[in-house]
Amino acid sequence: MNPKLTRRRFIKGVIYSSAAAASGAGFYLSAQSAAGAVTERLLTLTINGVERRVDVAPNETLAFTLRNKLGLTGTKVACNRGECGACTVLLDDVANYACSVLTHTVKRHDIITVEGLRAPDGTLSVVQQAFVEELAPQCGFCTPGQVMSAEALLRSNPNPSREQARQALAGNICRCGAYDHYLNGVMRAAEMLS
């Protein structure tokens, strides 16, 4: 891929959502000025309930920050352009692709990664435990993303139908084709919660 293109798209995305609307100027131009005005390097992020200080470039994705700056390599990068869902994390309990989110846009959000689900004593979360019991993963590379999408679903709907679970996991590609087992995992987790 060409990350420059992707980043430009992200920046455009930021413009649409923030400063650009207030400006009569061209979107890209106003984005540059907006970015120049608001972007700070040293951010405080709330990740897995802990405040982390991190030096972040303006064009840096959350996936990059998590993996390369904070050592949270559980979040996987498989496509780096919003196609596969391997990098799914929760922002305020909503599933998001971390490869398609600029880090400096999430400093006010509660970020949860796959590392944040396990209890301090090592107990697996309900979704993790259910995935183990159903042997949901195969190669495991998409699994953290599948876990996070399932987690997001169950936080908003603890008693989903199989079809609702299927829709909730539709943004997570599994090349091994373990979809059926992941669905079994979500349904088992829902059962364990009820």
Added chain:
Amino acid sequence: MTFMHIGKNYTPPDVIGKVTGEARYVEDYQREGLVYARVYSSPIPSGRVVNIDASEALRMDGVLGIITAEDLPASDAPADPLLASADVTYVGQPILALAAISDEIAEAALERVRVDFEYRDFVTDPLESLVEGGPNAYPDGNVLNQAEELADENATIRGGFTTIKWPASEVERFRNGQEPREVDFAGGWTYGDLEAGFAEADVIVEESFVTASTPHHSLEPRSAMSYWENGKCYFHGSTQSQSAVLESLAAMLGIEEQDLVLINQATGGGFGSKGRSYPMMGVCGHFSRILNRPVQLRVTREQEYYVGVGRPGMQGWVKVGAKADGRVTAIDVIIVTDGGPTGRNSASASAQHLSVVYTPGAMRLRNIPVFTNTAPKGAQRGPGQNEMSAAIAPIMDRVSRQLNMDRMEFRRVNAPHSDSPVYEYQGPMTSAFLTEAIDKASEMFNWRERESQPRQRNGNKVRGLGVGLGYHAAGGNGYDGLVRITPDGRIHLHSGAGNLGTYSYADTTRAAAEVLQCRWESCDIVAGNSALHLPHASVQGGSNTIFTHSRTNWVAAEDAVRKLKEIAAGEFGGSPEEYSIGDERVFRTDDESQGFTYGEAAAKAVELGGAYSGQEYPEDINPITQRAVQGLAGSGLIGVAKDNLPKRGIAPGLMVSMAEVEIDLDTGKYQVTDYVGVADCGTVMHPHGLSQQINGGAVWGMGMAGLERHVYDPQNGLPANVGIYQAKLPTILDVPAEMKNGAVDIADPDNPAGGRGVGEPSQGSAVAAITGAIADALGGHSFNRVPVTPDMIVNYVAQQEDGFKPLELNTF
């Protein structure tokens, strides 16, 4: 036989790390001083490198250096080079790698590298190259002159160039479903009396077919990380295999196997594309040696589509003869393979598929692997067999319809039995229970009743049913097993198989636990790092791990049990035959108080030394296993043995699938509305794992049937599919919400643990069932092509011609 562990679900040790994010893949490893390398990909499909000017890039802050073909051992075409120079053969081919202190700097610096090329003719469709006057992918020829028949489908194909051309009139005949006359082929084989076979046939069907080349889409790209210390190379690789990679990677790096430490605890998908070492591994290893720094070579998603290997496309013609009772008397098949620049040739495997699942009395294969300037081609899940399975299903349906026979019954009549001769040499199999699998699937799917119902149109929707068969040779022999009992009573099961995500590396160690009659909780699997003393193992591919390595684990554990009994007899008197094992103890059969715990026996083994604790070992074990035993010597009781168990023939993995599809005639879109897959894989060793392989293979089959393909622009040689959404692997919404599966669960007599593999046939049977079901829904019309896309269906329904020539590849 009742087993303690085999046939039961359990938690493989790596699954916890996968759900918590702790499992580490190549790009998750860090090391002090790590630098980041990126690859410059060729923008042209064919030519040679004239000049590389990296001076501007090398002046940038943070850039450490580049590596080009000049820095690497010479490579002769058509071997896939680590980096290309004299022969650039596809868009995206790596020309050089550049390293910097950060990934961003490396990427920015690559843009300042200037490469000048000399351009050559190129070709993206084999038939364009085969026709007289057509372009060749290499200056020296258009067809691989294969040096040897491959015993191992994961091996790199070796050979030279030859040139084969057909008259335009014969290519045209071939495109139109007729046998080309008096043309040359590169290879093939025959058995039986073909002429007599067709003479006795009551029905003869003749068709052409085409299957697209498909990418692997492994979600973990083939990134690599390596560093050198004291002459040893420490390599973090994304590979399917463990011990089986050592030899080829060491050779690539020009070092001895014992100077290579391969760490590969989890692999994010391989599917045949990472069976052994591959060029990106070689580039990383050499680069880290040259720079004397740890190097992470990151392969992007786009580059993975360039270098990630693909299944070769196939253009073919087949003639099938069958008698009124359904028996297939003769099959004559021609296969032109889109070999890419690597000349991959799966034609023999494709034809062997036919010989196994339809057991024709006579058969002939004629084939040509043609070079094209497209992505390198290699092994992909069921290489040869599965694409043939896709193409042949609707054609065989046509035969059975002309015979007025139920399509399932037709397959049942021709299904192999344990004593059926197969392949070109008409050799034996270890066992085969495909008939039983067909019966089980028919029952689960309610085939007979559903097949006998008329196909009713419901508004703009029509439904069709299909049945498909899958086959792959699924088991080898001659590898080594290694178990170790330490004085603390722990049982260490050393596995040299790779961890591809099938869990078979772990499932097979359960055979050792079975022989040792120990608790699973007392066992530790040792795997994923060659420094941990792992035995010689097969490639983790070809559906072979279950059969091959349950045998190696079995014989190693038997060696341990023999030693336990000898040690106990030495201490408590009598002969070893008077001793038994149970509850992790070895004891006198007539007096259970006379005995050792496993831990005590292990301590005694250390005291006794010799073969008991690995100071001596059998002469016939592989040098890799010898070094593993040397590394463990004196640390416990060592059970080690080469698998010399009898194996009477090919161990087949066999599958049958039944599917229902519903086609929307207005849009051409279809959905798989019901799916059943049943395996003949011997004893079911791990029910969850088997279910994953059957259902996962079905998802792959659905991708091959309707979605996936490489497409190359014939004007510029550019690949159209370099992203997941373009190359279109199935999402969860492309497959049924529930799939049913089962197995006949009859032990293979040549494996004491009973199992055979089935990971590959599960795709072949699924794609066949779906292509058959689509044809069934369309009143028997077969496209003889995969993928079957909505536009093809819409054009057919509207009675319009397709936008591509018959047998054309690279179609959208």
